[in-house]
Amino acid sequence: MSDIPPLPEIIFYILRRGLYHSLLLTALGLSIGFILGLSLALMRVHGAKELAWFSSGYEKLFRGIPLIVLIYVFAFGLPDIFWYIDPLELRLGSVVLALSLRSAAYQSQIFRGAILSVTPGQTEAARSLGMKESQAFRHIVMPQALRLAVPSWSNEYAVVIKDSSFASTIGIIEMTQAAYFVSVNFQEIWALSYLILAILYLLFTYPITRIFGERQSKKLKKMGMGGG
Amino acid sequence: MILQDRPNPIGELLIVLEYWDHLLSGFLLTMWLYGWALLMGFLLGLTLANLRQYGGWFLSRIASGYIEFIRGTPLLAQLFFIYFLPSSLNIPVGDWKIETSFTILNKDITIILLNYRTLAGLLTLGLNSAAYQAEYFRGAIMSIGTEQLMAAQSLGMSRIAGIRHIVLPQALRRVIPAWSNEAAYLPKYTVVVYFIGVKDLFSQAHHTVAFTFISVTTYVLIAIIFLVTITIISKGLDIIHKRTMIPGL
Amino acid sequence: MLRVVDIWKSYEDLHVLKGVSFEIGEGEVKVIFGPSGSGKSTLLRCINMLNPPDKGEVYLRGQNITASEVNINAMRARIGMVFQHFNLFAHLKAIDNVSIGLRRVKGFPKEEAQAKALEVLQSVKMEKWADHYPAELSGGQQQRVGIARALAMDPDVILFDEPTSALDPELIGEVLQVMLDIAKAGTTMIVVTHEMGFAKAVASEMIFLGDGVIIESGTPEHFFVSPKSERVKNFLKQLDVLYGSHEKLLK
Numbered sequence: 001m002s003d004i005p006p007l008p009e010i011i012f013y014i015l016r017r018g019l020y021h022s023l024l025l026t027a028l029g030l031s032i033g034f035i036l037g038l039s040l041a042l043m044r045v046h047g048a049k050e051l052a053w054f055s056s057g058y059e060k061l062f063r064g065i066p067l068i069v070l071i072y073v074f075a076f077g078l079p080d081i082f083w084y085i086d087p088l089e090l091r092l093g094s095v096v097l098a099l100s101l102r103s104a105a106y107q108s109q110i111f112r113g114a115i116l117s118v119t120p121g122q123t124e125a126a127r128s129l130g131m132k133e134s135q136a137f138r139h140i141v142m143p144q145a146l147r148l149a150v151p152s153w154s155n156e157y158a159v160v161i162k163d164s165s166f167a168s169t170i171g172i173i174e175m176t177q178a179a180y181f182v183s184v185n186f187q188e189i190w191a192l193s194y195l196i197l198a199i200l201y202l203l204f205t206y207p208i209t210r211i212f213g214e215r216q217s218k219k220l221k222k223m224g225m226g227g228g
Numbered sequence: 229m230i231l232q233d234r235p236n237p238i239g240e241l242l243i244v245l246e247y248w249d250h251l252l253s254g255f256l257l258t259m260w261l262y263g264w265a266l267l268m269g270f271l272l273g274l275t276l277a278n279l280r281q282y283g284g285w286f287l288s289r290i291a292s293g294y295i296e297f298i299r300g301t302p303l304l305a306q307l308f309f310i311y312f313l314p315s316s317l318n319i320p321v322g323d324w325k326i327e328t329s330f331t332i333l334n335k336d337i338t339i340i341l342l343n344y345r346t347l348a349g350l351l352t353l354g355l356n357s358a359a360y361q362a363e364y365f366r367g368a369i370m371s372i373g374t375e376q377l378m379a380a381q382s383l384g385m386s387r388i389a390g391i392r393h394i395v396l397p398q399a400l401r402r403v404i405p406a407w408s409n410e411a412a413y414l415p416k417y418t419v420v421v422y423f424i425g426v427k428d429l430f431s432q433a434h435h436t437v438a439f440t441f442i443s444v445t446t447y448v449l450i451a452i453i454f455l456v457t458i459t460i461i462s463k464g465l466d467i468i469h470k471r472t473m474i475p476g477l
Numbered sequence: 478m479l480r481v482v483d484i485w486k487s488y489e490d491l492h493v494l495k496g497v498s499f500e501i502g503e504g505e506v507k508v509i510f511g512p513s514g515s516g517k518s519t520l521l522r523c524i525n526m527l528n529p530p531d532k533g534e535v536y537l538r539g540q541n542i543t544a545s546e547v548n549i550n551a552m553r554a555r556i557g558m559v560f561q562h563f564n565l566f567a568h569l570k571a572i573d574n575v576s577i578g579l580r581r582v583k584g585f586p587k588e589e590a591q592a593k594a595l596e597v598l599q600s601v602k603m604e605k606w607a608d609h610y611p612a613e614l615s616g617g618q619q620q621r622v623g624i625a626r627a628l629a630m631d632p633d634v635i636l637f638d639e640p641t642s643a644l645d646p647e648l649i650g651e652v653l654q655v656m657l658d659i660a661k662a663g664t665t666m667i668v669v670t671h672e673m674g675f676a677k678a679v680a681s682e683m684i685f686l687g688d689g690v691i692i693e694s695g696t697p698e699h700f701f702v703s704p705k706s707e708r709v710k711n712f713l714k715q716l717d718v719l720y721g722s723h724e725k726l727l728k
Contacts (some may be wrong), residue, residue: 135581
């Protein structure tokens with residue numbers, strides 16, 4: 001039974017070893033998901049029937065599969081195709097790919113909802129000035145839609161940073177894996193190390209969702225946006 | 229090219245399907261976990277929502293705190309915390325189990341319905357789902373509005389009676405679309421129990437991979453099974469929703 | 478300058494407009510009124526092609542804008558519209574609301590557009606609120622910005638779709654005053670409204686629309702002294718009860 005290190009040391013250890021990958025995976029997953037998700041939303045709102053159908057199918061597919069299974073599909077499948085790439089990078093790539101594809105499906109829904117809730121009168125007014133549909137969309141609808149999407153998007157951020165913890169299951173050293181190392185080396189605090197881990201994640205999620213969540217929704221309603 | 233010497237996906241699929249009894253056992257256990265977790269989440273979630281909305285200052289804060297904590301932390305961390313809690317507190321866990329067996333098509337299938345690991349997994353999933361379900365219930369309760377409760381009280385009903393007979397029945401009907409969403413997607417999250425050694429569908433998939441060395445196809449098959457299951461549950465709930473609709477609610 | 482010829486419009490089985498025709502010359506003000514559901518709003522949206530008619534044509538300065546080859550956006554830039562619910566761009570300040578049409582549709586450089594926008598805001602007495610967002614303005618203020626937004630484009634004609642119907646009574650006066658001012662300054666206006674005081678003051682012609690057709694049209698004197706149809710008489714009587722007090726709001 002070894003001496004248990006003091007609490008601050010445990011926290012610093014988890015952060016030092018794991019924060020980098022946790023944040024990297026989250027950032028990549030969210031940004032690729034953003035680009036892909038926004039495109040999918042536009043496909044469903046303004047695209048031809050086939051595109052809309054594809055986008056709808058994509059959403060259903062990547063919402064209906066467990067993230068871990070998706071990660072494993074890539075983790076086992078990618079090395080076959082990309083045998084020349086370093087294994088660690090492949091594992092990171094698997095997680096990023098899985099996170100992005102999943103996030104895109106959810107972000108697509110978020111943006112589609114936001115676009116649809118911009119008051120129709122706004123587009124009418126824009127067109128009455130002589131703007132083309134594309135101009136009205138770019139300058140009037142999208143700015144408002146993006147603002148309306150903030151509360152749901154802050155929620156998606158929280159989801160992705162939590163989901164990045166699954167990277168630990170294929171050996172990537174992010175925060176959850178670091179906590180695992182702690183718990184293995186100091187078995188009396190099995191549970192405590194995970195409690196600490198949980199609180200660390202909470203620090204990353206709660207402030208953001210609190211500020212950009214419901215409070216933002218109410219602020220937007222007051223500004224007269226959305227509700228369409 | 230590197231892919232030339234791999235057997236075709238169909239061939240691989242057939243090999244994997246020879247282990248259908250393992251996969252079935254895993255699937256049944258997954259559904260078992262799903263059912264209990266959903267139920268637990270429902271009961272606890274509804275309680276939390278009521279506490280948040282109608283509890284006093286203290287109780288509603290506790291409920292909020294619980295919900296924010298669960299929603300702000302990863303499921304995996306919650307799982308490990310609960311799993312390791314007894315051993316950290318030096319509470320003995322024991323090696324007990326409750327299982328059931330039956331035979332299908334000449335294959336024996338045994339499912340461990342309950343043991344320590346399964347219990348820990350089930351508890352985690354239930355506690356987790358409760359926090360998310362609570363948010364849906366709270367939204368529905370809020371949307372029914374205080375006026376309904378005021379009207380009930382003006383008739384002489386106590387607050388609790390008003391909540392029980394006027395607000396909740398309406399709230400529960402209104403929440404069905406959003407709740408169906410959570411209910412349909414919950415099976416996805418049961419896969420985490422693999423990491424504490426519960427033999428769910430995901431775990432059995434690993435097992436099969438260990439025997440067949442066919443990995444991608446197996447996991448894709450699992451993904452498809454989940455997708456189909458979720459779609460069926462979703463459509464089923466949709467049908468129930470349409471059958472029990474009340475105009476205006 | 479604007480000719481509306483035999484407009485027909487229906488939604489599914491419901492015929493909303495059944496052959497409406499009229500003309501308006503430069504500097505004239507036409508007031509369209511009638512029971513709700515008679516198609517007044519639809520008519521306006523047919524004129525600026527936001528909702529193209531099923532049958533019929535609209536001629537702007539001799540040009541058939543309902544023809545398919547026409548660049549409808551360029552046409553719309555010449556027809557202004559003021560909406561019942563203001564429809565100000567919620568994410569833009571007042572001055573940007575007025576200038577965005579100049580910048581994005583007419584291609585004005587930013588400084589020119591802002592300068593012109595400020596000028597127009599002055600004419601509706603809203604220049605002090607240029608940097609405010611719509612949510613910070615009262616209904617009457619928002620509508621005045623809406624009028625400014627339409628005016629800034631120097632349109633040939635401005636369509637008003639019940640501009641004061643969504644306003645609280647105390648705020649209606651300021652908007653009607655602005656409308657009076659621009660009417661007296663020679664703006665060509667087609668106004669759907671129930672504000673009879675406004676009509677009496679500046680309308681060159683009034684049109685009563687009912688069940689999708691023009692039932693009666695004529696000068697204000699004609700309507701208020703000796704309307705022909707019973708229906709119009711009854712309608713005017715009801716209007717007077719509701720809106721007669723607004724005449725005092727106008728000078």
